Amino acid sequence: MRTSFDVADFGAVPDGGGDAAPSVVAALQAAAAHAGPATLRFPPGEYHLWPDTAQRRELYVSNTVGDDPHVRDKTIAVLVEAADDLVISGAGARLVLHGLQTTFAVIDSRRVRIEGLEFDFAVPTVVDATVVDAGLTAGRAYRVISVPETTLFSVDGRSVRWHGEPLGSGTYAWDGYDALEYSQIHDPAGGWTRRAPNPLFDGVHKIVAAGRREIRIVYDHDEEPADVGLVYQMRLTTRDHPGGLVLDSTGVTLSGVRFRFLHGFGVVAQASRDISIEKCEFRAPPGTGRHSAGFADFVQFSGCSGRAVVRDCLFDGPHDDPVNVHGTYLRVAGQPAPRTVELEYAHRETAGMPQFSAGDEIEIVDRATLRPIALATVERVRQPSGRDHGGPLRTITLTVGSALPGQLAGRAAVENVTRTPTVHIVRNVFRNVPTRGVLVTTRRPVLIEENRFERTGMAAVYVSGDATDWWESGPVRDLTVRGNEFVEPGGPALFVDPRTTMSDPAHPVHRGVVVEGNRFVLEGVPALDAKATGGIRFRDNTLARLGSPTWDIVLRSCPDADISHAVYEPPLRVLRSALPR
Incomplete structure (x- = not known):
């Protein structure tokens, strides 16, 4: 009970x-x-x-x-x-x-x-500033921006100080000036959001508060702004x-x-x-x-x-990104014994977490190609707890049950294969997204079905995997993208882009990608852009093309791809090429 x-x-x-x-x-x-x-x-x-x-x-x-x-x-x-x-x-x-x-x-x-x-x-930690008026006065350009009731600010000379609430210590929870550290632009009428430069505080002559929620900004130049109705979204960048x-x-x-x-x-x-x-x-x-x-x-x-x-x-x-599913590649920094590797977190925003348990299966990959080098089973591990700073936070020492190949330090990365999920992303709506809609890298089955992606700033679905940048693992083996609507994405609707520096068509990074029964509304971007991916199936999709024609499908070093031409008018434009080996 x-x-x-x-x-x-x-x-x-x-x-x-x-x-x-x-x-x-x-x-x-x-x-x-x-x-x-x-x-x-x-x-x-x-x-x-x-x-x-x-x-x-x-x-x-x-x-x-x-x-x-x-x-x-x-x-x-x-x-x-x-x-x-x-x-x-x-x-x-x-x-x-x-x-x-x-x-x-x-x-x-x-x-x-x-x-x-x-x-x-x-008091949200993002400032949404809407341009409600703009023009010229006395030979100078001006804007009037409006901010929500929940946004706190003060005018400080020719700057605006944005801030959070005063806390018990007497300090603000957060504060910053003008465009802060990051900006993006949202168009409520057009239904889109993009990463773009912020001109609100460029060449400022004078700033005055014009009521409780409005700020008038006068500029040194006479170029009349043309952005009334746009929303400049500004924030700091520390993900504390x-x-x-x-x-x-x-x-x-x-x-x-x-x-x-x-x-x-x-x-x-x-x-x-x-x-x-x-x-x-x-x-x-x-x-x-x-x-x-x-x-x-x-x-x-x-x-x-x-x-x-x-x-x-x-x-x-x-x-x-609204949804991101991934593991973490750890760089091999040393190999003190035949069955032992020293690993390290390579990205500055990820450290301090335990990654392995005894009995977990790991895969060691070449960082340049993401090609598997060896599989092994974890026997012992010394790693951070994720809950305290009593020991090293960036390094892990891993001992496995069998001897490993030599010379792994520097050239290899390790993924925990056991900690990889099956993924279902179904019947969701993605809108006003400046980046990708869904990022996914997992070797277990993935189903992305009956979603609607509206004007994402970049690719709607992004499949990457890299051991050089974000260090997000690993390979895709079974991905079905079915029955979705992709409306005017800013990049390829589906972008399969393993971050490799070398390619071997005989050993693609990803495989098992099926794209079927989707509706694409595209302007100047392909429905699918893929590299180093084997066995792609693209069939029974509907494409509506806006603007100038471009490639519908781009395949780079993608062996055994089956692209259906039967239901498209005009026929699909497919670009096939090979990557350097």
């Missing part, structure tokens, strides 16, 4: 306006500690959660800040630890976070379901928190959760098994002047296993 808990019984008052964090912490701890199935309910209403009384944990999370000691402690608004069979239910409940926090974290838990909650920030976190857990489901804003690096499922995200909405509150719902990615699966499922969700307004 399931036991019910209610945050109100622990002192949380819906719409009370005070800090509900202590009550929420107490309720979560009681529900998680209960021996048996439990449900924790948030009654409808608004709850404010401040960082001063929230839970904190030292954690190392993929694609955030690596081992930077200044931000190793994460502040977590809703923390579930060591729970087994817990439901957190909150239809009609809105949780408003203050400062810089992770919305939720599920750690060391099994069978956890979070449903119905809405998460937002009192994951937006949400599922860590070392099994059987976790997010259902019907509304993420109005995620600070940091989105919802990260790391070293977890059987994770589902269903019927969730990643979108800023409509009608507020806010358009950015995320500081970076929306969802990432890193080093997971079992099933990774994303279905029936809306992804609208991230600052990076």
